[in-house]
Amino acid sequence: EAEVAQSPRYKITEKSQAVAFWCDPISGHATLYWYRQILGQGPELLVQFQDESVVDDSQLPKDRFSAERLKGVDSTLKIQPAELGDSAMYLCASSPDRVAETQYFGPGTRLLVL
Amino acid sequence: AQSVTQLDSHVSVSEGTPVLLRCNYSSSYSPSLFWYVQHPNKGLQLLLKYTSAATLVKGINGFEAEFKKSETSFHLTKPSAHMSDAAEYFCVVLNAGNNRKLIWGLGTSLAVNP
Numbered sequence: 001e002a003e004v005a006q007s008p009r010y011k012i013t014e015k016s017q018a019v020a021f022w023c024d025p026i027s028g029h030a031t032l033y034w035y036r037q038i039l040g041q042g043p044e045l046l047v048q049f050q051d052e053s054v055v056d057d058s059q060l061p062k063d064r065f066s067a068e069r070l071k072g073v074d075s076t077l078k079i080q081p082a083e084l085g086d087s088a089m090y091l092c093a094s095s096p097d098r099v100a101e102t103q104y105f106g107p108g109t110r111l112l113v114l
Numbered sequence: 115a116q117s118v119t120q121l122d123s124h125v126s127v128s129e130g131t132p133v134l135l136r137c138n139y140s141s142s143y144s145p146s147l148f149w150y151v152q153h154p155n156k157g158l159q160l161l162l163k164y165t166s167a168a169t170l171v172k173g174i175n176g177f178e179a180e181f182k183k184s185e186t187s188f189h190l191t192k193p194s195a196h197m198s199d200a201a202e203y204f205c206v207v208l209n210a211g212n213n214r215k216l217i218w219g220l221g222t223s224l225a226v227n228p
Contacts, residue, residue, distance in 0.1 A: 003157075004157070040220070040221070041220055041221070042204050042206075042218030042219055042220055042221055043158070043204075043216075043218050044218075045215050045216070048215065056215060091157070091158065093158075098214075101146060101148075101163065101165065101208060102160065102163070103160070103216065104160075105157035105158040105159070106157050107155070107156060107157045108157060
């Protein structure tokens with residue numbers, strides 16, 4: 001069964017350093033999402049791509065976060081510089097349709113900022 | 115705006131007893147509602163979804179949920195809990211309109227005792 005791949009699974013970094021997360025969606029899925037999940041809360045959408053275009057990045061802290069999906073396939077989320085409050089689980093999901101009804105999630109990257 | 119409220123942050127049941135996880139929604143439109151499950155160190159998985167068809171929705175692993183418009187509820191149930199059901203459960207509503215994205219509840223942690 002096809003799955004969404006994410007790497008790394010765990011990342012420890014010091015504040016002010018740069019970090020990057022990678023996501024490979026299920027083949028053929030045009031829509032890709034990055035979420036942030038703080039411990040004890042539900043996921044919060046950071047950015048949504050339709051193919052290589054950003055559809056929604058209204059909740060992305062653009063002063064330090066960036067995301068790209070250059071060829072409309074895999075995607076990278078970057079944080080520079082990382083802050084203590086960025087410690088969270090970063091989830092990637094993909095969907096075969098544009099209306100977000102069925103999303104398939106990867107295992108996530110757990111980030112700890114010291 | 116759409117929202118969901120999960121009424122219990124933590125539920126504990128004994129193995130073999132029924133499970134009830136409660137969710138109320140707020141929506142100006144006929145909502146699309148979902149339940150997702152998150153096992154430790156695993157990605158989020160869709161349990162079931164309601165999209166204005168039958169009000170009783172059956173999902174995976176023996177779970178089901180009933181959409182009750184009069185009560186604005188979408189509670190998740192299972193007749194008999196299994197140890198493997200221990201996980202975090204999220205009630206989710208699809209935000210309607212131009213910005214179609216998932217709106218997540220805070221989650222309910224289900225513990226299953228032997």
